[in-house]
Amino acid sequence: MLESIYIYDYYIEILELKKMNNPKIKILFLINTLTGGGAEKVLVDLVNNLNPEKYDVTVQTVFDKGVNKKYLKPEIRYKTINRFQSELLTLIWGYLVSFVLPARLIYRIFIKENYDYEVAFLEGVPTKLIAASTNINSKKYAWVHTDMSMNYGLEKVFKTLEDHKRSYKQFENIFCVSESVKEGFIKLFGWFENLSVIYNPVDNINILSKANETLIEVAIPDCIKFVAIGRLTEQKGFERLLTACNKLVVEKYNFSLWVLGEGEQREVLEKYILNNNLQNHVFLLGFHENPYKFIKAANYFVSSSYTEGFSTVVTESVIIGTPVITTDCAGMKEILGESEFGLIVPNSTEGLYEGLKKLLTNKEIYLKYNEAVKKRKDYFQLSQRMKEIETEFK
Structure with missing residues (x-):
């Protein structure tokens, strides 16, 4: 009996040592909101199905709203940049984040944690903020969900098309959700070596x-x-x-x-x-x-x-x-x-x-x-x- 207890204690000790030597990979996913849109649903499916033994996952929104927030599993950490309850203050904040405040300043104040991976899961403000990351050790990924050559509505978030292109140059990988989206990206910005296609996960x-x-x-x-x-x-x-x-x-x-x-x-x-x-x-x-x-x-x-x-x-x-x-x-x-x-x-x-x-x-x-x-x-x-x-x- 005593021997069994010793073996059990030894086994627990080994597990703890393994955890210390192999910490979880920390990933941040940044998105505008968790409303009922397609990209938002895809993100919830994605993070909910990442291996919780391997990954420490944080979802952060620019605006604290959306029906999909409640579908995040308990082990997924949720943060937001804006917690204003007033619709007027939220609109003002959205204008400041999108068009006025420097992206690096917003990053330093509201994101700032040390992650292994930082993911801009949507075009626009999330891409702009992760591109301005001050974390020199993180790998930065961007997801592209729309054919931007047909649906380019980000002129005000980025001062110029060239400014937008420079933001994407900060990412180690850019994942398009279809070949057509990839073709649209190339049509708008030109060829990127780190451009690839990953189809959306859907919880069938x-x-x-x-x-x-x-x-x-x-x-x-x-x-x-x-x-x-x-x-x-x-x-x-x-x-x-x-x-x-x-x-x-x-x-x-x-x-x-x-x-x-x-x-x-x-x-x-x-x-x-x-x-x-x-x-x-x-x-x-x-x-x-x-x-x-x-x-x-x-x-x-x-x-x-x-x-x-x-x-x-x-x-x-x-x-x-x-x-x-x-x-x-x-x-x-x-x-x-x-x-x-x-x-x-x-x-x-x-x-x-x-x-x-x-x-x-x-x-x-x-x-x-x-x-x-x-x-x-x-x-x-x-x-x-x-x-x-x-x-x-x-």
């Missing part, structure tokens, strides 16, 4: 579990059901989606469109629905924490975006097994092939109209894509994606 087990929950929020109509999900912003193309739907309603097609999400265009979309008598066809359902059961209940998922990077929600739809119709933008062919696993249409109102009409008039297409999408979902295995990511943090 969690998604499938939530998709199987019972949908009680809406009545299930007896017609073709489309679902679209995203922030109600111009970039997501909901106005043109409704225009396409209006043409189909005028032509007497019977269908329903559920739109999940909130944003600044809600009032515009509501007026369009009212003015065109679309109330029996188009339903703005707001934000839902579990959009997956809506995707599963629909016949098709629709993406009407003008630009994307590597669409999280399209990937999620494939995992659930719901066929997709999408406009042709960055990342879609890498998810759906050349319309092998989902229908990719021209990036226009007319393209959406013709694509939706095709799906409404041809049952064989539904059977084709319903079968094809099931074969594609195995391509998005979380374990494989995480293995690729962890090789970058040694």
Whole structure:
């Protein structure tokens, strides 16, 4: 008995020594917020699935808001730069951080800890701050989630395009979420030797579990059901989606469109629905924490975006097994092939109209894509994606 206790104590001592000699790798991920957007969801999935025995992970936001914050696992440390409760003070702070205060000063005051890796997980302010890091020992990584040649809205965060390019020169690795995003980066900034592609990790087990929950929020109509999900912003193309739907309603097609999400265009979309008598066809359902059961209940998922990077929600739809119709933008062919696993249409109102009409008039297409999408979902295995990511943090 005594011998067993000695062996146990010796074993514990060895473990403690190993911990001392092999401390965890400290990683910082910096992002604007943890709101319900695609990049924010991807970050939560990524950090939650990093090996907790190997990594000490901190997520820091520029602004302290977002529904995704509560989904971080307990072992993930959370910090924020701004804790103002007032909307006005938050707006002022956002202006100062983005356009006035020196990035290095903000870094020294609000980040300052010694990390082994510092990751700017989004374009704009996170990239600007990590590029100004005073930690000479850390490796610095940047993630690029959008085709910046098509969606360049960072002119004020960086004084000039050359200033923006100099910021990216401070990073050891720049990871683009798709080949199309990489091509867009090169088109805007020129060739970078340290540019590579890492596809987004998506927690397929969690998604499938939530998709199987019972949908009680809406009545299930007896017609073709489309679902679209995203922030109600111009970039997501909901106005043109409704225009396409209006043409189909005028032509007497019977269908329903559920739109999940909130944003600044809600009032515009509501007026369009009212003015065109679309109330029996188009339903703005707001934000839902579990959009997956809506995707599963629909016949098709629709993406009407003008630009994307590597669409999280399209990937999620494939995992659930719901066929997709999408406009042709960055990342879609890498998810759906050349319309092998989902229908990719021209990036226009007319393209959406013709694509939706095709799906409404041809049952064989539904059977084709319903079968094809099931074969594609195995391509998005979380374990494989995480293995690729962890090789970058040694």
